[in-house]
Amino acid sequence: MSAAAVVLPPFGRNPVHAALALVSTLFFLACLFVMLSATFLAAMQILVYAGAIMVLFIFVVMLLNLRKADLGDARITGMKVVTALAVLLLVGKVAKVAWTGAGAATSVSLRSGHEEFGAIGPVGDLLFRQFLLPFEMTSVLLLVAVIGAVVVARRRFGRGVE
Amino acid sequence: MAEITLSHYLVLSMVLFGLGLVGVAVRRNAIIMMMSVELMLNAANLTLVAYSRHHGVESGQVMAFFVMALAAAEAAVGLALILAVYRHLRTVNVDEMRQLRR
Numbered sequence: 001m002s003a004a005a006v007v008l009p010p011f012g013r014n015p016v017h018a019a020l021a022l023v024s025t026l027f028f029l030a031c032l033f034v035m036l037s038a039t040f041l042a043a044m045q046i047l048v049y050a051g052a053i054m055v056l057f058i059f060v061v062m063l064l065n066l067r068k069a070d071l072g073d074a075r076i077t078g079m080k081v082v083t084a085l086a087v088l089l090l091v092g093k094v095a096k097v098a099w100t101g102a103g104a105a106t107s108v109s110l111r112s113g114h115e116e117f118g119a120i121g122p123v124g125d126l127l128f129r130q131f132l133l134p135f136e137m138t139s140v141l142l143l144v145a146v147i148g149a150v151v152v153a154r155r156r157f158g159r160g161v162e
Numbered sequence: 163m164a165e166i167t168l169s170h171y172l173v174l175s176m177v178l179f180g181l182g183l184v185g186v187a188v189r190r191n192a193i194i195m196m197m198s199v200e201l202m203l204n205a206a207n208l209t210l211v212a213y214s215r216h217h218g219v220e221s222g223q224v225m226a227f228f229v230m231a232l233a234a235a236e237a238a239v240g241l242a243l244i245l246a247v248y249r250h251l252r253t254v255n256v257d258e259m260r261q262l263r264r
Contacts, residue, residue: 015193022197025178029204032171036215041223045207048230053200053237060241061193064248083187091180098172123220123227131224138231145235149242155249 015061019054026050038118171212178205192244192254196237203233 026049033042116122127135178201185198207226214222248254251261 015191015197018194018197022201025201026204029208032174032208033211035166036171036211038211038214038223038226041207041211041226044227044230048234049200049204053234056237056241057193057197060245063245064193064254066254080188084184087180087183087187090183091176095173095176098176099169101169117218118215118220118223123223126220126224127227130221131228134228138228142231142235145238149238152239153242153245 015066016058019057019061022057023050023054026054036118040118040120040123168212168216171208175205175208175212178202178208190255190257192247192256193241195256196240196244199240200233200237203229203236 026045030042030045030050033039033045182198182200182202182205185201186195189195189198207229210222210226210229214220214226244254247259251259253259
């Protein structure tokens with residue numbers, strides 16, 4: 001459980017601080033994946049999240065180059081407190097179910113399918129046999145996302161307004 | 163505290179999800195809201211992997227893999243949208259984006 005304590009909430013007022021906190025959170029999540037013997041997924045977590053997605057976030061933060069005034073006020077309003085309390089209540093309810101539910105007390109480290117559970121071999125086998133169609137659809141989705149991102153972020157669209 | 167059980171992972175995942183939810187609901191900076199969405203997706207991933215280990219079936223990990231690909235696509239499009247909106251309105255504060263509310 002020591003790894004769980006290090007997971008930081010990404011709530012800095014400065015977006016760069018929030019991004020750095022999120023990177024550490026994603027890294028520790030990868031550690032938890034290793035503890036769950038999902039080694040392939042842990043490697044993907046580091047590569048895709050801590051690598052690609054976070055670089056994208058940092059790039060956008062730097063591209064926008066926000067001033068202090070743009071960051072918004074950090075005042076604690078009643079609405080924010082109410083929202084946080086409501087979410088806390090929800091989390092508490094669900095966590096209680098997770099804590100006392102059926103099969104919750106079993107140790108995950110003891111239950112294992114086979115020797116190389118979660119290695120790239122078995123996961124890839126499943127990915128390219130049983131989940132081949134979703135896998136190919138994912139590639140199409142990523143292509144569409146890339147084209148969409150390029151079209152949306154193109155500078156020509158913003159010229160008329162400025 | 164003898165060993166780590168399934169419920170530890172589930173509770174941690176729920177806490178992470180709650181933090182992401184608070185981030186989306188409370189923060190008004192669009193970039194930080196996107197980061198909170200990423201955090202919520204990661205919490206769901208942790209649940210998938212934990213249950214995959216619990217049942218000894220790797221399908222859950224494949225699902226988590228798809229969630230990652232989806233999150234990458236979502237981040238690319240979302241950040242492109244934020245860039246485009248910033249060019250028009252010179253702000254990333256979602257309260258000031260009210261062109262559709264008039």
